[in-house]
Amino acid sequence: MASYYNPADLGKFGTIADFQPQLAEKFFAWYGDVFAEGALTQREKSLIALAVAHAVQCPYCIDAYTTDSLQKGATEQMMMEAVHVAAAIRGGASLVHGVMMMNKVNDVSM
Amino acid sequence: MALATTSLLRRGSELSDTSYQLRVLRSHESTAHLPTFAQSLRAHGLAPLQPGETRVFQVNMGKMCNQACKHCHVDAGPDRTEIMSRETLEQCLAFLAATSIPIVDLTGGAPEMNPHFRWFVDEVVKLGRTVMVRCNLTIIVANPKYNDLPQFYAERSVHVVSSLPFYDAAHTDRQRGGGVFDDSIAAMRMLNDAGYAKPDSGLLLDLVYNPVGAILPGPQALLEGDFKRALSTKHSVQFNSLICITNMPISRFLEFLISRGLYEQYMQTLVQAFNPAAAQGVMCRDTISIGWDGMVYDCDFNQMLDLTVACSSTHISSLTPEQLRARTIVVDQHCYGCTAGAGSSCGGQLA
Numbered sequence: 001m002a003s004y005y006n007p008a009d010l011g012k013f014g015t016i017a018d019f020q021p022q023l024a025e026k027f028f029a030w031y032g033d034v035f036a037e038g039a040l041t042q043r044e045k046s047l048i049a050l051a052v053a054h055a056v057q058c059p060y061c062i063d064a065y066t067t068d069s070l071q072k073g074a075t076e077q078m079m080m081e082a083v084h085v086a087a088a089i090r091g092g093a094s095l096v097h098g099v100m101m102m103n104k105v106n107d108v109s110m
Numbered sequence: 111m112a113l114a115t116t117s118l119l120r121r122g123s124e125l126s127d128t129s130y131q132l133r134v135l136r137s138h139e140s141t142a143h144l145p146t147f148a149q150s151l152r153a154h155g156l157a158p159l160q161p162g163e164t165r166v167f168q169v170n171m172g173k174m175c176n177q178a179c180k181h182c183h184v185d186a187g188p189d190r191t192e193i194m195s196r197e198t199l200e201q202c203l204a205f206l207a208a209t210s211i212p213i214v215d216l217t218g219g220a221p222e223m224n225p226h227f228r229w230f231v232d233e234v235v236k237l238g239r240t241v242m243v244r245c246n247l248t249i250i251v252a253n254p255k256y257n258d259l260p261q262f263y264a265e266r267s268v269h270v271v272s273s274l275p276f277y278d279a280a281h282t283d284r285q286r287g288g289g290v291f292d293d294s295i296a297a298m299r300m301l302n303d304a305g306y307a308k309p310d311s312g313l314l315l316d317l318v319y320n321p322v323g324a325i326l327p328g329p330q331a332l333l334e335g336d337f338k339r340a341l342s343t344k345h346s347v348q349f350n351s352l353i354c355i356t357n358m359p360i361s362r363f364l365e366f367l368i369s370r371g372l373y374e375q376y377m378q379t380l381v382q383a384f385n386p387a388a389a390q391g392v393m394c395r396d397t398i399s400i401g402w403d404g405m406v407y408d409c410d411f412n413q414m415l416d417l418t419v420a421c422s423s424t425h426i427s428s429l430t431p432e433q434l435r436a437r438t439i440v441v442d443q444h445c446y447g448c449t450a451g452a453g454s455s456c457g458g459q460l461a
Contacts, residue, residue, distance in 0.1 A: 011378070043332060070321070073328040073336055075278075 010060045043072035050079060051086040111248065112288035113178040117187040118362060125365050126185065128416040134364065135443040140374035144381045147445045154386040159395070159439040161408075164431075166397040167211045167239075168410060168456070169194070169202055171221040171230075173402060176252045179273075179286045181320065181363040183414050186219040193223075198404040199230050201427045206237055209431050215397075215456065217244035217410065222256060235266050242269040244318075244456075248290055250297035260297075260304035264313055270306060271353065271456075272298075273318045277340035285322045298347040307348040315348075320355045324372045326383060326451050327354040330459045356380075356454035358411050358447040380446035387461040388453025394439050397456070400426050408439045410456065417442065 017024035035045050046069045053061030069079050118126040125131055136146075151157035170184070171194045178187035206214065214234045221227055221243060234241050243263065250259050263270055272294070276282050279291035298315070302308065306315040317337060321327050334352035341347050357363045359376060367373040394408040398419070404426045407413035417440045418424040421433040453460030 041332065042329070067325055070323070070325045071328045073333045075281075 005059050007063065010063055013060075043069070043074055046072045047074055047078060047082040051082040054083050055086040055090055111177075111252075111290060111293060113187070114180045114283075114285060114287040115178050115187075115362065117178060117189055118185045118365060120187070120189045123365065125361065125368075128414070131360055131364060132415060132442065134368070134373075135359065138373065141377045141443075144377060144443075147441050147443055147449075150381070150384050150446075150449075151389060151441065154389065156386065156389050159389075159392070159441060161435065161437060161439060162395045164209070164211050164396060164398055164434060166213045166215050166242075166393070166456075167202070167206060167209075168215040168217060168397055168399045169199075169221075169230075170400065170402050170410065170413060171199075171216055171218050171224040171227060173219045174223045175219040175246065176223070176249055177220070177246055177287055177290065179362070180366060181285055181357050183358050183361045183363060183411060184219060185361045185414070190219065192402045193225075194402045194404075196226050196229075198400075198402075198426065199226055199233075201404060202400055203230075203233050203237070205426050205429070205431075206234070206239065211239065213240045213242055215242040215244070220246055220249045222249050222259060228262065231262075231266060231268065240269060241266065242271055245270050245272050247272045247274065247294040247297040250300055251293050257300075260301045260306065263301075264304040264306065267312065269314045269316070270301060271316045271318060273320070274337075275320055275322050277337045277344075281322045295341075295345045295347055298341075298345075298349065302348055307350050314350050316351045316353055317349045318353045318355055320357050324357075324367060324370070324376045324379075326379065327356055327454070327459075330354040330452065351458070353456075353458035354452070354454065355456070355458070356447045356450055358444050360411060360444050361414055377443070377446070380450045383450035384446060385449055385451060385453055385461055388451070388459075389449040391453060391455075391460040392445070392448045393455035393457065394448075398434060406434075408437075411444055411447070412440055412442075415442065415444065 014028070035042065046065055049061065050065040050069050053065050066079070148157055151159060173184055173186045173190035173192040174188070175186035175190065176188060216231070222245065231241050245259070249256050251257070274282060274294055275285050282291035282294065283289065301315050304313070305311040306313045319327060319333055319337070327333070330352060333354060337352050341349065359367060359373070359380070364373070367376050394412070397409055399407040399410045399413045401407065401413050406419045406424055406426055406429050407417060408419055419434070419437055420440055421429060421437050423429040423433060448454050
């Protein structure tokens with residue numbers, strides 16, 4: 001294994017079924033339904049996926065949902081705002097735990 | 111207006127040779143493993159591809175254009191001098207008169223730059239056919255002699271179909287050249303003033319969207335809503351429908367793909383997105399395309415690859431409607447561009 005991440009592996013996602021077909025079939029069917037037009041548009045779902053891809057820092061997902069967002073007519077500005085949402089939640093998630101730290105400080109302090 | 115690029119021909123690019131383009135499409139080492147388009151058709155019981163009734167007679171009036179867009183499949187531009195002659199246009203009229211093909215679709219280059227353009231439009235109208243013009247918009251404001259085109263079109267109920275790859279200047283100008291967006295909006299306003307896209311005027315102004323890069327176009331209805339909102343609220347201009355067209359992997363777009371190392375990925379995307387429903391409705395089944403020199407093709411893209419119709423006569427002066435009806439449509443790897451996803455045609459998405 002020359003590298004942990006290989007761009008060509010994204011196109012082989014479907015081959016996870018080789019080791020466990022029943023679960024893969026259920027996953028891909030569910031995955032397709034998740035991204036179908038619903039109460040949210042396909043473009044909104046694609047931008048959410050792009051934001052989550054940055055939060056979980058998955059290179060495959062960033063690759064796939066950058067292309068998908070563009071294909072759904074999202075602009076660069078929309079896409080960067082989605083990434084900021086992910087970053088804000090990640091940053092906020094750290095900072096809000098500062099309250100926990102403060103509670104502990106108050107607990108142990110005279 | 112700054113040009114986005116210059117023609118492959120002017121630059122002496124090897125891609126200006128259509129036989130070289132075909133070699134890339136058929137046997138580039140990165141895509142040699144992909145199924146041929148004919149194989150994909152056969153796998154879905156669609157081969158050989160046969161024509162239906164011809165509804166659209168598309169005439170390429172010349173490669174001359176006031177723009178030089180980065181993705182142009184015609185390799186058109188200000189340096190191209192190929193123009194359909196009056197003699198060839200008369201041959202087109204004679205063919206049309208012997209048929210009942212209802213729509214005559216004029217394209218280029220900028221078809222308005224052909225000196226016989228207005229005469230030809232009038233002759234087609236006299237035959238009782240609908241004229242559709244692929245107007246790049248900026249030609250209307252490029253020179254005072256073109257400023258009255260909106261009135262000319264309106265008086266003849268010409269259906270205007272105009273390229274606008276995005277609803278903002280940044281994306282549009284990146285593909286089509288500096289200042290193109292502002293000029294396009296000015297031209298749209300002139301068309302609106304002449305009655306185009308006004309309720310009950312019967313004058314149609316459609317826009318053509320094609321992606322500014324190596325991606326497939328998005329859902330036509332969704333993008334049409336985006337375009338209408340943005341163009342109406344920010345620029346107070348109106349249009350009827352948005353037509354989404356996939357960029358074909360030929361000519362200057364092929365150059366872009368190869369130069370960026372995206373050719374393999376783009377072809378794979380097209381092949382993986384092969385949609386049999388779209389393949390059944392491809393435009394070559396109801397369209398014929400006439401080159402500036404009178405040669406006849408199954409579609410505009412075959413024309414740009416010099417793939418003439420598979421008939422005993424291939425020139426409009428000698429071709430007969432019977433020969434056309436009996437032909438088999440010529441296909442090659444670029445045809446995957448029309449069958450990917452929701453499909454693509456000069457009239458928009460297919461499935």
